[in-house]
Amino acid sequence: MHKQKKYIVSHAPFWHDGSSITTKNYHIMLAALIALIAGLIQYGAPALGVISLSVATAIFWELIMNKITKRTPTVGNGNAALTGLLFAMMLPPTMPWWAVITGTFVCVIIGKEIFGGLGGNPFNPVLVGMAILMIAWKDLFDFDQALINYDFEYFVLYPLAALKHFGVSSIESLSAIDLLSGKQTGGIGTTCGFGLILGGVYLIIRGFSRWEITVSYLLGICVTAFIFKMADSTAYAGPVIHLFSGYTLFGAFFLATEDSSSPVNFIPMLIYGAAIGIMTILIRNIGVYVDGTVFAILLINLANPIIDKIRPRAMGRTV
């Protein structure tokens, strides 16, 4: 008698290109590490403390939520760790521990888990946490104040705050190279522009994030800042300051490209990126907030489903 072996039966396709969210998340973390290390060198042990606490608590919150909702633990896919890491990179190194824990709670639970976990979030979870912290404890984000006890070997200030409070003349001395190499104050991992660009370009080349969003975002910033400067060059700074200070580069390469809250079609991606860029500059130049990146991305996240309705006609469709 023929002994029947058991074979695995499932539906086509039987090939897979090998991509996975786990790989993707770890690569994004890897790419973020370049700018992060530069930040750690600049800010030292306190920054390391904030990063570690943030990553650990983000994972912890997701695990708790997994247990409460009785789902298989999803912390292994690296998304909680990534959320914690990106969140911490935007904080000043002097952030008190309770604020970090509250922040990751908001990021992971309110930003992501209550919508059903990864993929369900309409907003970028990192930015939900940031926005709530920035509104609730505004003073914690006064980067110049926070870093008052640091002794840098060079003159630093938070360019956007200086711009807002003291006008264009206060930042005239800043050069693009200085800004890119991190000679400014800001979040732990957001000041080293070279690191962010390097990491971001790596992600784009490997296909982990989409160039359309990043490029149109940066273009949106440039064009809008340029128009403002043309209108009144004594009141508004040019594109260089806006590009290389604050959260701009971090937002362009790591935040706006978050999958769940960004469009997938070509033209919508361009519109989405450009809209964030324009909104960022509007908030910076006209709004009350020093840096508009966080709120700009959140606002345009909200518009994402509508923007993404612009899509090519499917094959064989008649209406």
Add this chain to the structure above:
Amino acid sequence: MIKRSFIGLFPPVLQYEELDITKTVDSIKTPESVIFFVDKEYSKKDSLLIQPGDKISAGDILSVFNDSEEVLVPSVTGEVTGIEAFSGNFGKNYTAVTVKTTSNGKVNKEFGKSFKKASGNSLNQIIKNFPGVVSETVLINSDKPVDSIVITGIDSDLLILNNQYIIKNRIEEVKAGISFIKKATGIDNFTIVVPESLASEAQSAGVSVKTVELTYPNASHMLITQNIMGRKVIAGKTTEDAGVKIINAETVAAIGAVSVKSGIPDSKLITVINKDGSTNLISATMGTPINTILSHLKIDVNERDRIITGGPLTGTAIYSDLHPVLPDTDAIMIQDREDIPEILDNSCINCGECVRICPANVPVNLLIRFLENGEYDEAADNYDLFSCIDCGLCAYVCQVKIPVFQYIKLAKHELTRNNTVEAENA
């Protein structure tokens, strides 16, 4: 398995394999017992026109059921030993007829003559037994008259080389097949679609030749109709609705061979895709169980491996190696248990890989949300379910490993079933 490349700036591109002209076909001896499938559900109550114990000859044209036009053209001579029900995928039911072969049995010499005399639906039913036939293919359909016939010299799934081999080596038979079909259908407009490298061979058939780019899924029947024939197929309709009938070169060659040499179309060309991705071309008697082919090629299949009839992106996994070679078994693919990709029930993360690779511009990221929740009508009305051309690329690139293609097939199946039931009760 082709993995994602290191540079991921653009969607991955899968290429059809081109025929290596030195490739030879390995013939497999007819086994002692073969199985044929008749495309009709079998229940014990049915009175059958053939019974176990009956002697049948290769080339007989056997009616199996009283109340059905389905005919069986056995590829071997022997004795019927069993008739059973067999359930396939998506609720498809067959009647499996097992035949014990007699060596040196006489074949029915009249087959060629009866074939040439047949017309209309009886001709369709005979051709359904020919190698390379796709189960829905009928040559003559008065409900949906077509004006062009396309002969595909390339298989629509990856790695399968059958039709390219036929064009390369049996173009004379294809030519004879064309003139037979011309007579039977009255259609004059023939096109052979081949890869660039086989264009000169195809020319000798004396009909129009068009070439196809080797990027998957360009050889899918839908894309051939739209891109190469320039006909618009409305979503949910078939290529026949657009006036184009597509027939595999293998079927045309078999028709040609019968009409010229009066032989019996008893053997099927099969591409066997090994665990390491290498391919063998073999020719086996139709009805041969797959394990005979595997043991002939000395392919070791272990517990928890996967056996697939068809290609890597659109084939069907089967649960038994006793499954026979059917007229549409173009390939047999063996996948090692280590290579079987994981399938998960994660929710979509909206990365958009599927949308950017979809050849039919289906908004897969939105579609899948409705399919997962069983909202099939909504999916069909607003999210272009029926524009899908069944290529499987969405599931191939899915980062969270959702079985997207399965969801799509299931939704189409459910909707078609509902419509049929509604039409019956109307």
